[in-house]
Amino acid sequence: MADAIVTGPLSFTGKYLTKLLIESGKSVAGFTNDVSRANPFPGRLDLVRYSFDNVDSMATAMRGARTFYNTYWIRYPRGEMTYERAVQNSIALFSAAKLAGVQRIVHTSIANPSADSPFGYYRGKAGVELALVASGIPHSILRPTVFFGKEDILINNIAWLARHSPLFLVAGNGNYRIQPIAVEDYAALMNEHGERDEASITCDAVGPETYPFVDLVELIKKEIGSRARIVRVPQRIFYLASLLMAPLVRDTVVTWDEVRGLMANLLISNESPMGRTSLKTWLSDNAGTVGVEYHSERSRHYGEGRVSA
Template identity: 45%
Template sequence: MKNAGIHMVTGAFGFSGKYIAQNLLQKGLKVATLTNSPNRQSDFHQTIDALPFNFDQPDKLVESLHGVEVLYNTYWVRFNHRTFTHNKAVENTLKLFTAAKRAGVKKIVHTSITNPSLDSELEYFQGKAVLEEALVNSGINYSILRPAVIFGHEDILINNIAWVLRTLPVFPIFGYGSYRLQPIYVRDFADLAVQEGENGQYTIINAIGPETFTYRELVEKIGDIIGVNRPLITVSPTFGYLAGAVISKFVKDIVVTREEIAGLMADLLCVEDNPTGTTALTAWVRKNKELLGKKYTSELARRIDRSRAYA
């Protein structure tokens, strides 16, 4: 595809969006971002324009998207909260797609999830399926990327597994821990997103890394590498959720939700497909073992303090 227009990244001051924007800038492309956090600390403030989402002002959202060649959408919420919900995220993303169509955006590279389903009882996976269907039917050229878990310096899951290992005397495993995950490195994911931004084809890609772990194996491997081996205890999903709720009180965050436990145990973060990423999680953990999990990473803190950079 032609690259003369603007490349718009949602959330370029956040996690995956940051690396997508970085890649685009390195290619010498004109980059802008739609964000709810225009004042968040970032190295990009001097190089890219930051515009508000304006979900409730559709004409302004369309105006922000005029001249955009490719839209890279990473916008989503991890769980339901009193200030944000999956339903609202679906509604807002549908508005974004509609605005992109009106503005003449040529391509959308959209971040989804492995195993989305319209029939899913889990809002996260059902909502992602609704958005995929809407994008496929939008008439806009699309690439849908389906990551299972994205890891990197600013991630939450891998860091907080290491934090629990460092902090608690035991590590609770939901059930037997035989359900699987296929983590992809954030830079590999960003490379794929930018590659698909240049691809004129309509694609749906499972964005997975080169290693597949059961959850138990993942925890054991991280513990081995960081040098903290804790007893792994099997707990029921309900007990695991309640234990997470207790920890949540101390860290002032939502450590894990019932839906996240259900999705994990349903093996929804694993697919039978070839890897698209090349960076092994184990190699990355070894490289970062001295710092990984030394501090808890809070989802809510990032949403409350919209000026501090992701760390």
């Protein structure tokens, strides 16, 4: 039996959280789609395959754990996997946790979710939150925006493009804002909420700095020494350019919902920041490595694509 259950212990946020839990002396079991992947914590992390159609089986894996840390979600629909399906899979995980007697769930949502959102990603996230509340299990719902860290996707790939292209396209005027949080700060926040005994809570999880997107790109350029020229274009032209780039990196560079969500200022918060790490300082400290390689979403989650230098 494990003390804690983590979804995606081999992924980005899940891996940082798993490391913290193990370092604190906890035994950890983690749900993953592929138990054959290399385990960075051999002998300390038990890998369990998701079985969304068998709640009893997942409950057996969870039994004895005090806390369930849920990061499960999909970035975009793929084949039969839709946002609606991801909501149902999340409900199965919550049902398994309740059956197993889990005492608290720490759930990763997204800033500004809404059941009425025009964006499927945000509607789905709102649906999962409602399902968790309905489960009756004491919980913390944490709402991050965008993560940065050594293996992140967005910040790294902005830097990669700025290193490799003479032009950097920005959708619209670029004045919409973004408030990223360091993955280490977020993992620590999840860990802290997992130890709580008080009533359920929902809160945003963002970093201390907010940037207009175009200023964020300028900051990244400055720190890595890029001379790429920023060119503002209509959002549809920007998205078309990302589709043309996709075959070159064998990845989904950005989705239409992500473009519109960013431009709608959904990646910021009005709450006090929970993260402490400065993105500017982090970029300065990691200027020699950030963006040197392209970080592929498909490679990370589906075993496709590549990480390009």
